[in-house]
Each structure stands twice: as C-alpha cells, then as structure tokens.
Amino acid sequence: MNKQIHELSVVELIRGLEDRHFSSVEIVKHYLDRINRYNSELNAFLYVNEDAIKQAEKIDKEIANGNKKPLLGIPLAVKDNFLTVGLPTTASSLVLKGYYPQFESTVTKRLLSAGAIILGKTNMDAWAHGSSTETSQYGPTLNPWNLGHLPGGSSGGSAAAVAAQLVPVAIGSETAGSVRQPAAWCGVTGFKPTYGRVSRYGVIAMASSTDSPGPIARNVEDAALVISAIAGADPYDATSSSKEVEKYHQLLKRKNLKGIKIALVKEYLLPTMRTEVKTLIHNAVKHLESLGAKVEEISLLDPKYAIGVYTVVMRSEVSSNLARFDGIRYGNGREMFGDEAKRRIMLGTYTLSAGYYEAYYKKAVAVRTKIVSEFENTFKEYDAYIGAVSPGPALKLGATKNEPMFGEMQDILVEPSSLAGLTGAGVPCGFVDGLPIGLQITGNQFEETKILDIAHLYQQTTEFNKFPEKYQK
C-alpha cells in the first residue's frame, strides 16, 4: 500500500489490518499525531481518549488471535452528546462541564463491542442547538476547507474531523440536518437513518421525536458499515424499531439505476438559492439520468412550512428535555446555559403554555401529519427524492450572530424529511467558491439499503469526494 493511513477508508483499514499491513496501534498513533497537529486550529475535538493506545494494544492481540468483528481496531470519533463511560460528556455545554456518565450509550456500546476504539469526543453546537457549531460553549469548530468558515452543525466537530482526516469516521446525531448539513459543508458523507432505526438511549436528548444518530464518513460504504453496526432494536428505547437490520455495506451492488424513479422537488430549488448551487443539482439530475434513473420534477409543500412546524415541535421538546438541568444536580447552575439554549427553552415553554398550545403545538402537529402523508404519497411513486442539503456553501464565522433562526434557514431543505422520520444520505456534488456542496438523496422510512445503494453508485461515478489540500499530508 502506498497510501498513508489517513487516506484510507474504514473498509480499506479493515482489509489492511487483516492483511497485517499495519496494526491498530499504528492506526491510532497515526491519528493521535494528526489530532495533536491540527486540532488546536480546528477545535474539532473537545476531549481525546488517553487510553486509546492501550485499547488498541488489546485489540491487536484480538486480531492476532484471529478474532473477527465488524470494526475491529478502527478508531473513530463520537459527538459529545453520546454518553461515554470514562470520557467527559458535555454536549458542548457548560452546564455539564466535567460530567462523567454512569453508563454507555447504546450506539457507543455497539461500536465498542464491534471492536472500535473511541478516539475522542467532538465539538458540537451546545445541546445540538444550531447548524454552525458556533453555539458550542467551548469555541467554534472551523471548516477545514477554509478556516474563515463554519463547519455547519450541530455535528460540526465530527464533520470537520473526518474532512481534515483526523479520524476515519465519526458519529453524529441529527434532529433535522445535524448530520447531513455539516457533512455537506465539510464535503464528506453524512447519513441519517430512519427515526427509530438507531437507538437514542444514552444520547443527550435534543428533540426526542426526531433525534437520529448517524455516521459522518469518508464515503457511503463506510457509512453503511457503521450503520450496520449501530442499528437495531434496543430494549432501552421504546421508539426503536424491531425491524431486522440488514448488512447494508454488503448490499451496495448497483451498477446502474435502471428502474429507479427519482423526484426532484421543485420547491427545494429555493428562489433565494444561488444559481451555482441550482446548477450543481441539475448536474446531479443529469448524472443520475445517465446512470439509468428516471428523474421527474414534483411539487411538495413549501419547505418554509416545515420550518414552522419544526421550530415549534423541537423547541417544545427542548424546553421539556432541558428541564432536568435545574441547578440541583450536575454541579452547575442554570445561568450556565448559553443564549441559544435559553431562547429555545423560552420559546418552547411559550408554545406549550395555556392558550398557546392549541395555536402552536397542536397546529404544528397537524401540519406535521400533512407532511408525513405527502411523503407517503410521494414514495408510492418514487424511490427517492433529491435536492441540495443546504441552500448554499459554508457561511463565514460569525454568521450566526443576530440570526436566531440561522439553523432553520440552513436546514430548511432537510427539515421536512426529519419531521417525517425518513432516511437520507448527503454526498458531495460539487463546489461553489471552493467550498463543497452536498446533494441529498432521501427515501422512505426503512429504505436504508436502497438509499445507500443509490448514493454509493452516485459517489463511485462522480469526482466530488475530495479532501482539503491542507490536510492531505
């Protein structure tokens, strides 16, 4: 192999480990070096696992003994809202500063039992409130493509870490766009599974009715591998689905898209969107057609309604989910909440209050039902729909200032899918101003295999899956 370790995908690393080209300790050391070198400028990691090398040593023995596990010896990063025993877990908030969890989240438990090594915890918007990582109370993460720009969020640390090749794959969580949008802004692959496909147990809740853990990866195949490892019913999560989990990474077999019908949503080509972005989406349409897909333009409810619904539902749930941080437990008082969290708590409390519940929460739930049924109809005819992940490329640092609806505006094109609990991939589809743009390929609930397969073929046959020059060495 003449590629460096950080240039390899997870699938390639596993092959390399099996063929004894390198050891898990070597991989871990290689990445720890890179984190040492680059994290101070990117601020992608909040905490680095001091025991990672020791854990890799153990795993190398397992490999030597011929043990086989899906992610044996693979280091990865985990967003800081996943509870990890032995590693601080703060959701990038000061309220939970110094908090060490009592139990392991289901996702990280499954990753660990699959043989993975958690290299560290990544920065995020505090409590996952935002799409910039700028609301983190530990400073923003910077975009590896241009340090003057934001990485997106809320899983910005995870996306930046993968883009800067500080880790081969990372775990994020998406409430509405928090995996796909930072992945798009950082030019990597993000995958949001169906709501309930991956357990939420041990994830510090943002909006309980849409939270979905998912991977941010170098490519679709790696994302599929990780999803296979973390998906499945969990007795600790009543909303997790008992549907059988497929080995998604082994089912990426399409050589063309014959027989696949894809919808291009007219309303998702926003009037305010830059022409260059629209052009990239139209290019993607042409490419999918050249692979044999039938692409048709359809009309869906204007996504601005999804913003309204999502804003009310999510804030309501946030105001409730954060009530436990009442200043009695966890060591730090409520005055430690940042402005964004305070805004959301206040708005959510308001929308659930007497007299306003009917006007806001109840109405939002009704419109949500309409969005869900609209998608149900769409998927009777189409295998997937496509559009941009975000209206434009990464915005500049400080862009969130005085923009309390910043997140909603950047996530407008994925919020409808999150409200309906759909599954979707975000893959790079070109560049604008030297910054990556993401294409969303979104499918019906539990259509992970189909969506991953289409996204994988698209990625394999395009040239946009690149990493920033600066972090190649």
Add this chain to the structure above:
Amino acid sequence: MSHISPIIGIEVHVELTTKSKMFCGCPADHFGKSPNTQTCPVCLGLPGTLPVPNQQAIEDTIKIGLALNCEVNENTHFDRKQYFYPDLPKGYQISQYDQPLCKDGFLTLDSGKKIRLLRVHLEEDTGKLTHRVIPSAVEGSLSGKVSLIDFNRSGVPLVEIVSQPDLASTAEAKEYLKKIHAIVRELGVTSADMEKGQMRLEPTVNLDINGHFTPLVELKNINSFNFATQAIDYEIERQLAEFEKTGLEKQGSNKSTRGYDSVKKTTFPQRQKEEAKDYRYFPEPDIPPLVISPTVVEEIRKNLPQLPQAIIGELIALGVKPADAQIVSGDQQAVKVIKTHRDLDQAKLASLIVNKKIDLSADIKPQFARLTQIGETDTAKLAPVIDRVLTENPKIVADYKKGKLTVLGFLIGQVRRTAKDADAKTVSALLVEKLK
C-alpha cells in the same frame, strides 16, 4: 335555615405492586428500603435515559378500569406533566392527560347510588423528600435544616382513580373509599396498604349553600380513611363558617390546596393549586402511542376475579346477613367455605365465621355441628351445674330477685368456671329461666 349540601369528588392514588418500576427495571417495592438503593439512571432522570413502559402496569390499570365499569381507550398515550420540584428529577412527570387508559366508569354504593368515575390513568410516582434538622455539625458536613431526597419511590407505577363530584356526604365518601380499596386489593394489583402510603387520598370539597357554591378545596395526600372523613368534616364546617363571614363563591381561579393535620384535626393551607394548563402537558415523545386492542381488553375482563360487590350480592342471595356478607367478602377462603357448604345453614355458618368460631383450615362440618347443637345437648348437662351454683350463692340469688339484675353476670361466670365451653347466651337464658 338553609339548604347545605357538600359536593365531594375524590382522587385516589394507588401504587401498583408490580415487580419492577414503571419505566425501568428497578424493584417497585420500596417500603422500608435503605434510601437510594433501588435506583438506576432511568429513575434518577439522568441525561440520555429513556422510559420503557411496564406492560404489567398497563394491564393492571386496565383491570382496575374494568372493575370500575370503565371504557378502555383503544388509542392512548403518555404525556409529560411539567413542573419543578426537587423530587422530580426530569422536571416532568410521565402521566396521562387527554387519553387516559380508562374513562367513564362508575361505582355503586350500597344505597344503589352510582358514583361516576371520570378516569383511571397510569403515571409514575415521584421521589420522596424528607425535611430534617441536623443538630450538631460534624465539620464540613451538612447541618441545620436540610432536605433529603430518596429516589427509591421515583418511577413506581401509580394509578390515579378520579371520581366525579358525586359524593354528597362524608359517609358516602368513606363508603366509596372503602369500596375502591376492597376492589383494588381483590384484583391483586396492589396491597393498597395505607400505612405504607400505597393508597393516598385527595378529596376535593366544596358546598352548595342555597345554590351558592363555595370555592373548591383540594385536600392533599391523606393516607387513612378516618383522616379523610375527619378532613372532609372539618372542611364542611370551615367552608360554611368562611362563607358566612366572607360570602366568597367559587371561581375559575380560587381553587386552593389544603393539608390535613391529624393531631390538631384541622386542615391548613398549602401552596396554591396550579391550574392544569400550567403543567404544559404534551404527548411524551419517548414512548410511542399505545393501541389497546379490544381482544386484549376482553382477555383481561375474562380473567378478572369476582369483585367484593358481586360476592356480597351472591352471599346475600344465599341468605347471609348483609352485615356478615360485607365482612367475609374480603376473605376468599371464608367465601369459598360458605358457598361450598350448601347442605348447612349458610347464614348461620357465615355468622359463625364472622364471630371467629370456625377454624377455616379444619373440617367445617363437625365444627358447625358442635357449635349449633350446643343449645339442646348442653341444656341437660348444664342443669345440675346451674342448680349447684344457685344453691351455693343464696345471697346473690336474693339480690337478683330484689331486682339487682346485674348480678346475673357473676352467676354466668360461676357456671362457666365448671362448664368451660358453654355458650354465655345459653347459660344466661337457662339462669333467667331458673330464677323466675
């Protein structure tokens, strides 16, 4: 002077005696356990935890609902009831709001009056606060007034049974409560031990004074039937006096909450009751909506044990005195004994059981025969004893004949010193006969 009628509705909280708590695997039996030894991340409300509902608790609640003639909601869900209190670690209680498991039932009092039930719903209990004064300070430790929290009770399944304000007297309230208590115990879903706080009562009381209604008062967390009736009685007097003084009538906003002081036998004001709307209820997003299929409901209905009211009816039909039927109805073994001995006088048998003359674990028939034949066979045996006692106590006999009837007791005692298992009534009758 005027027409005064109490209007009483009661909320009864019953802790289910399931094996595990409502939303986690911790044991539900918390009474007398060392503080905070039966907790886990879920019932401590730690970040990242999720509730998984206890199937048994849901079935038990349906049982209670069916026993109280309720309709079971096919589509139901849990809601979050949000308020701040230190014993509520999540900042909300998982409860049920607009779609309770069971609704619209009734309970029939002995008078035949039907008390309508609004709802029977399932929720989780809170932790337990103890306020203490720690007198002497060990350096660096807490001292003075402290509040201690025990989370062993946090998350224990709690069923709330809410009546309509159909109870019109303290006596009706007491009968209603006793009937609820007997039913939930008979169902085997709770021990409803009042002393362990497994059943807590919250009457809401106001008065109709010639068509003027006094402000609603909710009496909180009462744990005995007697305290409940005393508290209601006190409230009736207090509200009447207050109305006469102030003329204040019920309004949407003047509902208040009072506690009961069982030592002073008075009620006292507690924090102002928050209106339901301030709890900011909304559907619990961590638990999918429940669909209770009619077949499941029918299955549960089929397996319900016979309830006290029905047992009492059946016993009365067998000739048992209503008072005796009421007493034995709570004792499954006694009921079985009475029902299976069709060849005996079942009314008499019941009365003997009530008076604890029968050993239920032994053969019934010989006991019954011995106890019922005592009058005839023993008259002959007792006669010489009685004669002897009368001869030995001429002075007493003379007193009796002078009209001092109380000496009869002494004579009965004397007879029974010799005839140890003689029935007092029989002896008395024989003595009176002889002394005529």
